[in-house]
Amino acid sequence: MKSEFVNSIDKINEVTWQSLANSSSPFINYQFFKSLENSQSVSSKTGWQPHHLLWSKSNNVDAILPMYIKQHSWGEYVFDWAWADAYQEHNEPYYPKLVATIPFTPISTPKLMGTYIELSQVFSVLTEHCLAQNINSWHILYTQKIQKQSLRLNNVFHRNTVQFHWFNHQYHDFSEFLSTFTARKRKNVKKERLSISQQNIKVRRILGKDITTEEISFFYLTYQLTYLKRGHSPHLTSDFFSNALKSLPNNILLVIASVDGCDVACAWFFFDEHQLYGRYWGCTQAYNNLHFELCYYQGIDFCIEHKLQVFNPGAQGEHKIQRGFEPVLTHSYHWIKHLGFRPAIQQFCLQEQQQMQLYLKHCQQFLPFKAETS
CATH class of the missing domain: 3.40.630.30 (Gcn5-related N-acetyltransferase (GNAT))
Structure with missing residues (x-):
């Protein structure tokens, strides 16, 4: 497999993209991303430089991971401002960072489009690219859960947030x-x-x-x-x-x-x-x-x-609970280049995961539904 990063969706064939997406979701549709780029909603000027990863066998593109080089943390909804502040206090640059997400859209999707490849397989590619291009971290936001072994092997940290979804x-x-x-x-x-x-x-x-x-x-x-x-x-x-x-x-x-x-x-x-x-x-x-x-x-x-079957009304909002929206965990993954900050960030992620698990159980207690009878 060989990897390539491109700075515009126009450099990716729409038919290839759609065949790899293999989903009716608008948030991995080629035209959704094209609308973001053509409208200049995402661009280098807005701090969202497209930097999409293509994985290929021979001359065929077999996987695509939409990504962006970010100069800030706006529009992501998995908040790392505290990390950026800690870097600043120690006179270390936190940006640029490489982020795989749907811009301004906290919706969980597989993110990596392709049939024969697992998301964890691109971890090493992203890490090598960051090291070579002086990018300080990479982040994959709102995606599927990944096995812990793959995370340990690649020094990747796991974060959770809680959203509230309605189920039909x-x-x-x-x-x-x-x-x-x-x-x-x-x-x-x-x-x-x-x-x-x-x-x-x-x-x-x-x-x-x-x-x-x-x-x-x-x-x-x-x-x-x-x-x-x-x-x-x-x-x-x-x-x-x-x-x-x-x-x-x-x-x-x-x-x-x-x-x-x-x-x-x-x-x-x-x-x-x-x-x-x-x-x-x-x-x-x-x-x-x-x-x-x-x-x-x-x-x-x-x-x-x-x-x-499902209604995802967006991030946050405890007021949704009493209206029948149930708490669910989301998953995001993070690699940090700076060796000195890794232990503290890893500990932060572990504590946050425990807090999110407790918070989810706490929210479940306030759902409006009648108690189930056996």
């Missing part, structure tokens, strides 16, 4: 889903949903192919406002959403709320054959429970109607 147990409608709740929790959700109509809010769901220019413009306005309220610039440009809408119309859902015929809030989702993914939310006016309705309850309704 063949529900026929939202009422059947709510019937699994305790009476108090069920009453609370009904009250939240009822408040939407009481505020004269109308909600509509639009599939990608039916989204108008006016609707996507309104969505981007609300998307920008969400970031500006926190003092940040949006990660994604308007061109990204326009490009994604053209290339992935069958993977996009937009939910819009309006009052007296005037649109006031949006939630943008991606979906595939099996899952719904909540991604972006914004509003021009605040209304009680509107975030819960657009970002969670409308998504659950959509999953039930379209028989989707």
Whole structure:
């Protein structure tokens, strides 16, 4: 096998990429990554220089690992700011680093696309490349769990985070889903949903192919406002959403709320054959429970109607628990070049794993479901 790194998705054949991806997920679709690059949402200027790994036998590309050279840690959701701060305190450079992830998207996928190769097989390739190119670390975020032996052999550290996902147990409608709740929790959700109509809010769901220019413009306005309220610039440009809408119309859902015929809030989702993914939310006016309705309850309704099995509404958010979203562990893997920092970072990862396991069990205690009877 021989490896090569390329700095643009345009240097990779789309047919080859799609054949190796072998999935309906929009987040490993060639057009999703192309939309990110063509819109300049990821580029050297934004600190996301594409640096995709190709593995080949003879003249055929047999595996692809989308990667980026990063000059910061924004948009990753597996936070290593404390590591960067420790390096700075010791006058050591933490960046650049090499990251395999879906930019701005904490969604677990296999990451490495290819049939005959395991993710752990590329560890040594990434390490050698970092050593040769003066890159200080590599990171593979939100991927499948890997055997501990492979991690030990390659000095790779394992991190966990907890997300909250909704699972479809063949529900026929939202009422059947709510019937699994305790009476108090069920009453609370009904009250939240009822408040939407009481505020004269109308909600509509639009599939990608039916989204108008006016609707996507309104969505981007609300998307920008969400970031500006926190003092940040949006990660994604308007061109990204326009490009994604053209290339992935069958993977996009937009939910819009309006009052007296005037649109006031949006939630943008991606979906595939099996899952719904909540991604972006914004509003021009605040209304009680509107975030819960657009970002969670409308998504659950959509999953039930379209028989989707899982709804991943995004990172963090303990408020999701009482609305029926269950805690799940995610997995990420990290290699650090600096020998002096390895012991401390390894200890950090081990302690974090223990904390995440305890946190997951703690969250499970607050799920709204009735106790199972034997």
